[in-house]
Amino acid sequence: MSNAVLSVQDVSVAFGFDKNGNPRDGKQPLQVTDRVSFDIFSGEFFALVGESGCGKSVTAMSILRLLPWPSAKIVNGSILFNARDLVKLPLNELQSVRGSEIACIFQEPMQALNPVVTIKKQLLEVFKFGAVSNSAVSNSASSADPLTIIREQLRLAGFTDPDRVLNSYPHELSGGMLQRVCIVMALLPKPKLIIADEPTTALDVTVQAQVLAVLKDMAEKTGTAVLLITHNMGIVSQYAHRVAVMYAGRIVEEGPVREVINHPLHPYTQGLLAAIPESHSDLRTLASIPGSVPHPKDFAKGCRFADRCSKCAQAPAEIREKCLSAELPTKMSEADHFAYCFCQDPRASRG
Ligand SMILES: Nc1ncnc2c1ncn2[C@@H]1O[C@H](COP(=O)(O)OP(=O)(O)O)[C@@H](O)[C@H]1O
Numbered sequence: 001m002s003n004a005v006l007s008v009q010d011v012s013v014a015f016g017f018d019k020n021g022n023p024r025d026g027k028q029p030l031q032v033t034d035r036v037s038f039d040i041f042s043g044e045f046f047a048l049v050g051e052s053g054c055g056k057s058v059t060a061m062s063i064l065r066l067l068p069w070p071s072a073k074i075v076n077g078s079i080l081f082n083a084r085d086l087v088k089l090p091l092n093e094l095q096s097v098r099g100s101e102i103a104c105i106f107q108e109p110m111q112a113l114n115p116v117v118t119i120k121k122q123l124l125e126v127f128k129f130g131a132v133s134n135s136a137v138s139n140s141a142s143s144a145d146p147l148t149i150i151r152e153q154l155r156l157a158g159f160t161d162p163d164r165v166l167n168s169y170p171h172e173l174s175g176g177m178l179q180r181v182c183i184v185m186a187l188l189p190k191p192k193l194i195i196a197d198e199p200t201t202a203l204d205v206t207v208q209a210q211v212l213a214v215l216k217d218m219a220e221k222t223g224t225a226v227l228l229i230t231h232n233m234g235i236v237s238q239y240a241h242r243v244a245v246m247y248a249g250r251i252v253e254e255g256p257v258r259e260v261i262n263h264p265l266h267p268y269t270q271g272l273l274a275a276i277p278e279s280h281s282d283l284r285t286l287a288s289i290p291g292s293v294p295h296p297k298d299f300a301k302g303c304r305f306a307d308r309c310s311k312c313a314q315a316p317a318e319i320r321e322k323c324l325s326a327e328l329p330t331k332m333s334e335a336d337h338f339a340y341c342f343c344q345d346p347r348a349s350r351g
Pocket residue numbers: 015032050051052053054055056057058059068071295296
């Protein structure tokens with residue numbers, strides 16, 4: 001789509017290559033994601049959700065070509081960003097996109113921080129690379145010196161005493177504080193997109209909400225789009241505008257979050273939603289999806305969810321036959337909310 005910040009189109013990633021880009025040891029590479037497509041628009045909070053092993057991180061890493069080299073390769077598709085295809089962009093041009101135009105926040109904040117350097121030095125470092133533009137900060141601070149800008153951003157991230165944080169080493173701060181520092185660091189160059197891969201999974205439940213609220217609030221203020229990777233449908237429902245649901249390397253459903261939550265089309269999405277614990281729910285009755293995500297070497301020929309799908313088990317024989325053997329389930333489309341499933345009439349789920 002034309003006004004998308006990022007347009008991922010039919011991207012497939014495979015593992016098993018040597019440094020010349022050929023299949024390693026003559027063996028067929030293992031394809032782990034299959035024609036993944038989605039668009040992210042300016043200022044949008046877009047979630048990619050699915051159980052562990054579905055291909056979310058591989059998809060995220062493919063955007064900035066951070067996949068393990070040489071074993072992984074993008075074998076199909078394009079990733080359009082700012083009128084350029086990141087899949088084909090020369091490495092020196094891609095380096096200038098990394099960090100300044102597209103920033104990343106990882107599960108472990110310590111991955112992004114140097115343990116022996118103060119937070120102040122590390123945040124000032126971002127300015128040294130010339131990545132921070134004056135428009136990254138509010139008008140009142142646009143002519144201010146770097147430290148004033150950093151203090152203002154730390155306050156926006158919820159730190160009432162920015163100097164205490166600035167004079168600390170990473171090990172002196174809690175995980176939640178470090179992740180908020182990483183959010184500030186990622187946003188300083190005013191990137192168009194932030195990729196946040198499970199940014200709160202390593203944190204205590206009590207601080208997860210605070211960190212996500214800071215990310216959402218600060219991204220909204222700067223107009224930065226966010227690709228949030230998570231396995232948690234509860235987080236999706238609270239923070240995202242749109243969501244793509246991923247299963248076994250494929251997108252199986254996508255739509256505006258309210259639509260997907262209120263009228264899930266795909267049996268996998270329905271299963272994920274049924275498994276969200278609510279404060280009043282009895283954990284003994286909480287539904288879980290039987291079975292587990294298959295390893296890519298065990299991907300089935302038909303719908304990859306078939307062996308876990310209760311709809312398939314109850315479907316008429318001719319549908320079941322398709323589920324088990326047809327190439328890709330058909331796209332059930334209702335404007336911007338769609339899913340891939342043989343079994344369901346989209347109108348039927350809107351009772
Ligand atoms: N370095 C790697 N080598 C081989 N296979 C990998 C590697 N990294 C990920 N995979 C495989 O790719 C699939 C998707 O993994 P990943 O994207 O990390 O899942 P998620 O982030 O959804 O938990 C998994 O089956 C995983 O085993």
